[in-house]
C-alpha cells in the first residue's frame with residue numbers, strides 16, 4: 221500500500237470518527253427533497269445549487285445545472301474535475317431526491333428531515349438512499365485530494381433529482397450530453413447492500429426491461445361462446461402469460477405457442493452463504509420473505525444476484 225493511500229485512509233477514518241460524515245449528512249437530510257411532492261420543486265433545485273454545487277466546487281470541480289429535457293421535471297447537476305487527458309475518467313452517479321417523508325408516521329416524535337443516531341444506527345430520509353452514498357463518495361474524493369493534491373483520474377458527477385419518480389429526462393439528458401458524460405468507468409452507488417455491516421461492490425448493474433404484452437388473435441369483436449367456446453380468449457392467454465413471469469428471467473409462452481422464451485440469461489443459483497462468504501440469507505430482514513419460488517432462494521439472492529422477470533405493470 222502506498223504511503224499516500226495509507227494516509228488517505230487514515231484521514232478518512234479520522235474524519236469519520238470526528239463526526240464529520242454525520243454532520244455533512246445531517247445538513248443534506250435537512251433538505252426535504254421529496255420528488256413526488258410538487259411543492260418541493262424549489263428544494264430540489266436548492267439541494268443542487270446550495271449544497272452539492274459548493275461542495276464539489278471545493279473539490280476542484282466545475283459544475284452546472286442541466287435543465288431537465290422532460291418538461292416540468294427537476295434539473296440535474298453535472299460536475300467535472302479534469303486532471304489530464306491521459307488519465308482514465310470516472311463517472312459518478314447519484315440522486316438527491318428521496319421518497320415522501322411521511323412526517324407524521326415517524327416514531328418517538330422524530331422527523332425524517334433530522335438525522336438522528338440511535339444505538340449506532342442513523343435515521344433520516346435519504347441516509348440509505350441516496351444521500352449517504354454520494355456523501356461518502358464525495359468525502360472520499362476530498363480525503364484523497366487532501367493527501368495527494370490530485371486524484372490521479374478525471375472525475376465527472378451526474379446527480380439527478382427525480383430517481384424516485386422514475387428518472388424523468390435522464391435518458392434524454394444522457395443522450396444529449398453523451399460526449400460530456402463519456403468515461404472509462406461508471407460508479408453508481410445506488411443499490412442494495414448484502415449486509416448493513418459490510419461494504420458491497422457489484423461489478424455490473426441490474427436494469428429494467430420494459431415491454432408490452434399483446435395478444436392479437438383476430439380482427440374485430442367476436443362472441444367467444446360459453447367458457448371460450450371455439451375462440452381462444454385473449455384475456456385468459458394474457459393472464460396465463462403474466463402468471464408465468466416470475467421465474468428466472470424466463471417468460472413462459474406455453475399457453476401461446478408452446479415452449480418458453482428466454483428473456484435474460486439465467487444464472488446459476490448463488491450459494492447460500494457458506495463457501496462463497498456472501499451473506500445471502502434473510503437473517504436480519506425480519507418480515508422480508510421471498511415472494512418467489514422455489515422457496516430456497518432468499519430475498520437477497522433474488523434482489524442482488526439473479527435476473528428475475530417481475531411484472532410491475534398495470
Ligand SMILES: [Zn+2]
Pocket residue numbers: 315349350383410411
Ligand atoms: Zn436510490
